[in-house]
Amino acid sequence: MFDAIVVGGSFAGISAAMQLARARRQVLVIDAGRPRNRFAAAAHGFYGHDGRPPLAIRDAARQQLLAYPNVTFAAGEATAVLRADGGFVVAITAEGGGTRQERGRRLVLATGVRDELPPIAGLAERWGSTVLHCPYCHGYEIGGGPIGILGGHAHTLQKGAMFADWGPTTIFLEGGDEPDAAQAALLAARGVTIERSRVAALLGTAPALDGVCLADGRIVRIDALFVAPRTLPASGLAAQLGCAFDDGPQGPYLRVDEARQTTVPGVFAAGDAASPMHNGTLAAAAGVLAGFHAHQSLVFGLPPAPSATTG
Ligand SMILES: Cc1cc2nc3c(=O)[nH]c(=O)nc-3n(C[C@H](O)[C@H](O)[C@H](O)COP(=O)(O)OP(=O)(O)OC[C@H]3O[C@@H](n4cnc5c(N)ncnc54)[C@H](O)[C@@H]3O)c2cc1C
Numbered sequence: 001m002f003d004a005i006v007v008g009g010s011f012a013g014i015s016a017a018m019q020l021a022r023a024r025r026q027v028l029v030i031d032a033g034r035p036r037n038r039f040a041a042a043a044h045g046f047y048g049h050d051g052r053p054p055l056a057i058r059d060a061a062r063q064q065l066l067a068y069p070n071v072t073f074a075a076g077e078a079t080a081v082l083r084a085d086g087g088f089v090v091a092i093t094a095e096g097g098g099t100r101q102e103r104g105r106r107l108v109l110a111t112g113v114r115d116e117l118p119p120i121a122g123l124a125e126r127w128g129s130t131v132l133h134c135p136y137c138h139g140y141e142i143g144g145g146p147i148g149i150l151g152g153h154a155h156t157l158q159k160g161a162m163f164a165d166w167g168p169t170t171i172f173l174e175g176g177d178e179p180d181a182a183q184a185a186l187l188a189a190r191g192v193t194i195e196r197s198r199v200a201a202l203l204g205t206a207p208a209l210d211g212v213c214l215a216d217g218r219i220v221r222i223d224a225l226f227v228a229p230r231t232l233p234a235s236g237l238a239a240q241l242g243c244a245f246d247d248g249p250q251g252p253y254l255r256v257d258e259a260r261q262t263t264v265p266g267v268f269a270a271g272d273a274a275s276p277m278h279n280g281t282l283a284a285a286a287g288v289l290a291g292f293h294a295h296q297s298l299v300f301g302l303p304p305a306p307s308a309t310t311g
Contacts, residue, residue, distance in 0.1 A: 088107045266302055
C-alpha cells in the first residue's frame, strides 16, 4: 500500500508528489502524458523556465522527482477508483497495455482539464500557437499586432479592455451579451472595437493567422485570436468518487478547502482540475499545498472535508 497515489504528473501532480516524497513517504504517480499546454511550443511566465518547451519543463521536473527512491512512476491512465480499507484502490491501464490495481492511503487528483474549442473552421489547428487562451502566457510574443477576442460571454466584456495592452483589439461578440454602458465606455477609451458579425473562418496557412472572415463576408486582419474554451475534467475519477464540483466561468472545477481536500475525505486535488483560474504557477503552488496536507493528514488524521452542498 502506497502512502499516497497522485494521479496526474504535470505542474500540480509533480509538485504534490515532491512534498510527499521529501517527507520520505511511499508515493505512486500515475500519468497519461497529456498536459493541457502540450499544444504550445513554449511556456511563459513560469519561474526559472520562461520560454522553455512545456514538455521540457515537465520532463525536468519528473526527472528530479524520480531521483527520490521512494517514488514510483506509472505511465498510463488511472481508469477507475474506489474507496476500500480506509484508502483507495486505483485501476491503471499501462501505456503499453495491461491493467493492474494499486492501493493508496491518500489520493491526490491532479488530472487537469480538457478544452472544448469552438467549432469554427481553422481554429483547432492553430490552438496553442495563434489561437490562445491567456494573454499573460502568450500575449507578449504576438509582438503588438492586432488581436481578436472571441466573445459570447460576460467574462470577455469584463476583461476585454485589458487586452489592448497586447495590441489593437477587436471583440467578436458572437451573438453574446452586449456591453453595458460602463463597459462600453471603458472599451471605447481603450480603443477596443466591437464586431457583431459572427466569425465564419480563420484565414492564412496554419499555424499562422492572417485574419478572420466574418459571416457577412468582411475580413478583419488579426495576428492572434484569444478564446475562452469550455473546460471539462480531463478524468472521470473525481465523479466516480462522488466529489462535489463548483461552476466556474469556463466549466466545472473540483470543490476543495484550504487544505486542498475535496468533499470526499482523503481525496486531495490541485491544479486546473480544482481551480477556476488556470496557470502553471498556480497549479504548481496548489500541488505543493495538496502534498503538504496529504502528508500531514497521514500523521494527524484527516481534516474535516468541505461540505458537498452549497449554501
Ligand atoms: C495551449 C495552452 C498554453 C498554455 N500556456 C501556458 C503558459 O505559457 N504558462 C502558464 O503558466 N500556463 C499555461 N497554460 C495553462 C497550463 O497549461 C495549465 O494551467 C497547467 O498545465 C495545469 O497543470 P495541471 O498539472 O493542473 O494539469 P495538466 O498540466 O493538464 O496535467 C494533467 C496531467 O494529468 C494527466 N491525467 C489526466 N487524467 C489522468 C488519468 N485518469 N490517469 C493518469 N493521468 C491522467 C494528463 O495526461 C496530464 O499529464 C496553457 C494552457 C494551454 C491550453
